[in-house]
Amino acid sequence: MSSFETVPAVCRHFGICGGCTEQDVPAAIYQAEKRQTLVDALAQAGFGDAAIAPMVMVPMGTRRRVDFAAMRVAGAVRLGFHAARSREVVDIVECPLAMPSIAALIGPLRVLLGRLGGFRKSGSVLINVLDHGLDVSVVLDGEASAADRSWLVAFAREQGLVRISLGDEPVLVAGAVTLDVGGLVVTPPPGAFLQPTVAGEAAIRAAVMAGLPGKLTRKSRIVELYAGVGTLTGALLAQARVQAFEGSKAACAALEAAARLAGVTGRVVVENRDLARRPVTAKELAGAAAVVLDPPFDGAGPQMRAIIESNVSRVIYVSCNAEALAREAKWLRQGGFGVVAATPVDQFPASRHLESVVVFARQA
Ligand SMILES: C[S@@+](CC[C@H](N)C(=O)[O-])C[C@H]1O[C@@H](n2cnc3c(N)ncnc32)[C@H](O)[C@@H]1O
Incomplete structure (x- = not known):
């Protein structure tokens, strides 16, 4: 970050270890510059006037x-x-x-x-x-x-x-070997992807839920892409039916087992699919009340085209990489979407990496 002022780092490995490189940046500067990462990413995508929420802070010592x-x-x-x-x-x-x-x-x-x-x-x-x-x-x-x-x-x-x-x-x-992920109790496979902190996960879930369209019924269908072991699925299931896609077979099996345990198998369909090779098509997305996507670091790539070409009018994008977000948010803007809400989450404290949740709606 651009500060010339420094504060003492909390870790003795600071400066040598490649993690937590921003420990010596004063808190106010750190927070302002990190939130600015999302402002800049959305401005780069053409959303210079997007309203951006205050950053949700996650303390050190909580990475799980x-x-x-x-x-x-x-x-x-x-x-x-x-x-x-x-x-x-x-x-x-x-x-x-x-x-x-x-x-x-x-x-x-x-x-x-x-x-x-x-x-x-x-x-x-x-x-x-x-x-x-x-x-x-x-x-x-x-x-x-x-x-x-x-x-x-x-x-x-x-x-x-x-x-x-x-x-x-x-x-x-x-x-x-269980983890309650907001409504579903999963047995994650060894080495499973989990959101790195409980507080970060809760903030992401809250921003996703707040971004859902208002008029959902129990018959509405939400398409969840890159669902992992179901970190967001349980909360989404409380509002609508969910069609979840995920590239890891083991994560899909864990999510399916958790749905059986919760007695909600009739409300969720889980499909193991490599979305880079075989994106969910515009036709498959047709009629969904919303698409929630939480892609890997490089972004959703070819999956974005199908989303834009579909008739889905609400897209909630969870990002761990502001560069990929900037690129793919630009495609959404070119496809006729506007930004409804944007929440930065300091899921990776003392680093330059920013997590964020951006809610897009198709403009009339
Ligand atoms: C950032 S994680 C999000 C997982 C989940 N939403 C969560 O919050 O725990 C990204 C997920 O995308 C999956 N993934 C990565 N590449 C994929 C691909 N090409 N097709 C489908 N899923 C993929 C990973 O297995 C991982 O579960």
């Missing part, structure tokens, strides 16, 4: 999903995050961004990785904090031996994890 990188260098294990614009792993001993229960695992994980023969040079450890404990997925660059698996089991027991997995293969399930 962390993907640590690991390297073995001359026998020693480095565990942490990549240095800025580098593949080097910065070995960390603390992470004030993460929930304390995640930060407390850093030391023990380093010891565990050191014992695993299947960890040769590089690997990663993804941690999701679920409702009843931590869910850990370890990715190695070599074959895990029986001894490695025993180390993982012992580690999970010692640390009281609900599950430990090798990639997407559970090695031990030791507790209830």
